[in-house]
Amino acid sequence: xxxxxxxxxxxxxPPLPNVERYERVVTRFAPNPDGPLHLGSARPVILSHExxxxxxxxxxxxxxxxDPKIKRPIxxxxxxxxxEYDYIRRDLEWLGVSWDEEYIQSDRIExxxxxxxxxxxxxxxxxxxxxxxxxxxxxxxxxxxPHRSHSVEENLRLWDKMLSGGFKEGxxxxxxxxxxxxxxxxxxDWVAFRIVDPNKSPHPRPSVxxxxxxxxxxxxxxxxxxxxxxxxxxxxxAKEHLTNTVKxxxxxxxxxxxxxxxxxxxxxxxxxxxxxxxxxxxxIREGRFRSWDDPMLGTLRALRRxxxxxxxxxxxxxxxxxxxxxxxxxxxxxxxxxKRYIEPVAERYMFVRVSKGGKPFKVMIDGLGKSYGQLPRHxxxxxxGVRRIPCGSPEFYIDAGDVEGGLVKPGLELRLIGLTxxxxxxxKNHLVKARSIGDDPEYAKRRGLPIVQWVPVSGAVPVxxxxxxxxxxxxxxxxxxxxxxxxxxxxxxxxxVRLDEAGEELxxxxxxx
RNA sequence: GCUCCGGUCGUCUAGCCCGGACAAGGAUAUCGGCCUUUCGAGCCGACGACCCGGGUUCAAAUCCCGGCCGGAGCACCA
Numbered sequence: 001x002x003x004x005x006x007x008x009x010x011x012x013x014p015p016l017p018n019v020e021r022y023e024r025v026v027t028r029f030a031p032n033p034d035g036p037l038h039l040g041s042a043r044p045v046i047l048s049h050e051x052x053x054x055x056x057x058x059x060x061x062x063x064x065x066x067d068p069k070i071k072r073p074i075x076x077x078x079x080x081x082x083x084e085y086d087y088i089r090r091d092l093e094w095l096g097v098s099w100d101e102e103y104i105q106s107d108r109i110e111x112x113x114x115x116x117x118x119x120x121x122x123x124x125x126x127x128x129x130x131x132x133x134x135x136x137x138x139x140x141x142x143x144x145x146p147h148r149s150h151s152v153e154e155n156l157r158l159w160d161k162m163l164s165g166g167f168k169e170g171x172x173x174x175x176x177x178x179x180x181x182x183x184x185x186x187x188x189d190w191v192a193f194r195i196v197d198p199n200k201s202p203h204p205r206p207s208v209x210x211x212x213x214x215x216x217x218x219x220x221x222x223x224x225x226x227x228x229x230x231x232x233x234x235x236x237x238a239k240e241h242l243t244n245t246v247k248x249x250x251x252x253x254x255x256x257x258x259x260x261x262x263x264x265x266x267x268x269x270x271x272x273x274x275x276x277x278x279x280x281x282x283x284i285r286e287g288r289f290r291s292w293d294d295p296m297l298g299t300l301r302a303l304r305r306x307x308x309x310x311x312x313x314x315x316x317x318x319x320x321x322x323x324x325x326x327x328x329x330x331x332x333x334x335x336x337x338x339k340r341y342i343e344p345v346a347e348r349y350m351f352v353r354v355s356k357g358g359k360p361f362k363v364m365i366d367g368l369g370k371s372y373g374q375l376p377r378h379x380x381x382x383x384x385g386v387r388r389i390p391c392g393s394p395e396f397y398i399d400a401g402d403v404e405g406g407l408v409k410p411g412l413e414l415r416l417i418g419l420t421x422x423x424x425x426x427x428k429n430h431l432v433k434a435r436s437i438g439d440d441p442e443y444a445k446r447r448g449l450p451i452v453q454w455v456p457v458s459g460a461v462p463v464x465x466x467x468x469x470x471x472x473x474x475x476x477x478x479x480x481x482x483x484x485x486x487x488x489x490x491x492x493x494x495x496x497v498r499l500d501e502a503g504e505e506l507x508x509x510x511x512x513x
Numbered sequence: 514g515c516u517c518c519g520g521u522c523g524u525c526u527a528g529c530c531c532g533g534a535c536a537a538g539g540a541u542a543u544c545g546g547c548c549u550u551u552c553g554a555g556c557c558g559a560c561g562a563c564c565c566g567g568g569u570u571c572a573a574a575u576c577c578c579g580g581c582c583g584g585a586g587c588a589c590c591a
Contacts, residue, residue: 032591064591071590132589173589184516186587194589219591242517243586266519266584319540320525326584330524336541343554350551380554417550441550451551492551513553 013318016051017261022233025057029092029099030064030223033073033084036292037091038275038299039313040238043268046317047236049097060230061092061099065106066222068203069196073106075204077292084205091300095310103230105222106208112217113163115225115255116174116193120155124254125192127158128175139188142180148189162195165214169195174215178250190247192221224248228257239264239324266326268317270334273298295509296468307488307498307511312338335512342488342496342511347377347384350417350453351463351491352399353474359430360475361403362457365422366435368394373419373454389418389477391456397475398432398454399493407450408432415444416454417492453492465497467510480506 019025027048031041052059063085065073077087085104092099119125128135128147138145150158162172174193182188193215202209217225223244227235245262252259274280274289275298283289293301303313315337320327354360372391377384396416402408408424415421421444422434437443444451455461459478464471476491483489488498488511497508 030591034591067590069590070588128589135589170589175589182516184587186516191589196589216589218589223591239518239585241586241591244591246517264518264585271524316525323519323526324584325519327525330541332542333525333540339554346553348551348553374550376550378554379549379551415550419550439550444550453551490551490553492553494551495553 013047013050013054013321016055016234017263019055024233025052025055026060026231026233027052027057027236028060028062028227028230028232029097030062030226031088032064032067032071033075033088034071035074035277035280036077036087036299036301037095038277038297039270039273039303040268040275040298042095042300042313043265043317043320044236044238045092045095045097046314047265047322048234049099050314050318051234051236057233058100059097060232061089061102062226062230063088063102063104063106064219064222065104065203065205066109066217066219067196068198068209068216069201073204094300094304095313101230103226104205105217105226106203106205108222108226109208109211109213109217111229112193112222112225113215116159116215116217116221117156119176119192119251119254120159120174121152122254122256123152123177124251125174125176126150126155127162128173128189129158129171132170139180140185142188144180145189148175148177162193162215165212167195167214169197169200171195176221176247176251176254178247182246184243184246186243187247187250190220190250191218192251193217220244220247221251224251227260228252228255232260234261234263236263236265236322239266263322264324265322266324268320269326269328270298271328271330273331275299295466305498305500306509307342307496308334308338309341311341315340331512338511339496343490344378344380346488346490346496347387348375348379348492349480349489350375350389350455350477351465351474351494352397352453352455353401353472354397355400355404355430358473360397361400361408361430361432363396363398363408363422363432363434363454365394365396365420366425366433368420368436370420370439373416373456375418387479389456389479390459391419392458393456395457396454397457397460398452399474402450402452403427403432407452413437413447414450414452415441417451419454421449453494462505463508464505465508465510466500476506 029045029048049059075084126148128145130145135145173191175189176192178187178189180188195214196216198212242264249259274296280297292299293305295302295306316334373389374386376386410424410426413423420436420439423437425433455475455477460475461480463476464473483499485499485502490496495513496511500509501507
């Protein structure tokens, strides 16, 4: 009860500006489907979705796949995906985000063509035949290119030629008239459509490729048309889009449309995590990462595999809010948010590591008068009961770190949690001899004995734990056999882990302490 | 280089628009205590910040100017 209310007590988002101007708040998330989502992309998702929810509005998912050449969309990431771009949908669903409408821009090319025509007719755009270099030279000195003064008729004729494949790549573009003296040269008459040869660079989606489009809208054009057509009222995006907003406002003006509210926030990085798509691709190719869900990565699927809960990510993003400055969230902040969710549900198990060389440390206990140990499933919730851990013989594996760290030495006393107190007699070649000195936990407490975890040799379960950059091996207690894949448990004195694969050996992914 | 935008405890954040009850609040981390058959969780306490310099004002974290530092953009990418 306490913990739940604490997680929910997280402060909400600040109000959105000018909500009263609109009948209903409409937000959207518009990813380029060229890779799975990561923590950075989760920010616009969560924020947009959360605001839509907060105002009982509408949330739209829109795939922006209008570049078949440079940022080629990826259709599938996993073999079992039935439909195109499913990996994005899965990431969103995992995050707990649901959308009211979904669009794919490559299905809407003809719509953009229609609005391009209108733009030309409203004298807001023109077909430019300058080479890239020539236009740049003119633009940088604030001069118009000769095509800017073409008549509407001439522009329409050239536009049709663009559509019908009459121009090769680079020979013509459709430009939006802006301000030739705008301080930012990239704003001056920006490109709305370019030519992409459908034979050389077919769109990855077969249904689109077969239409053989020659003219492709740029991001700024397609976004503006769609945002208007879909009735988006509040656009939340990273501040890398600041100049895009400037550019898009010219198009809104040409078309006679009201502009929505633009809200820009800084980038969000996660300390020590690789988020950059290009770095991930490079790392996978070079073999430094196993795949898109390598535990070193900040992709959502990597975090999920490690046992990070989507609720924690949501809390974190809402806590960070919409500030325009860049933030680097520390891993500890995420861990703290995550613990709030997993600590109350994670049952306790025991795991011991073997030594570096792969050999386990074994302790043989003289005078152990019992055949099982006992551990509460969760110490804070005794009502969940206790687990009996049978031990056929008085032989146990103990953690290599405890022995190597000096906790286990002749003459020293310690307590095997939930089992017994012992006095160590000797330590030789990975074999510890000890004798039981009673089971009383009060004794251990009074004497301040170190309390360590253990695993009975009979029934010990081989365990591997994948951590960022390393894999640790050891044994887990027999109770582990009843776990299912995806279960998150706590290994006592080790940390939280998620069961990833259950075979003869159990493979866990490490979350955090 | 040019054009924008930012700088509050180690980290994240509230406050800044509309100066005063802010000798700056919360979270997390750290340290100490309590509790506990985990070095977990919980509870209590401690530590800890307004980038710097000027100006305006009775009064500045809040307004103005300069500097420094950081970020984003400068594509026929999204």
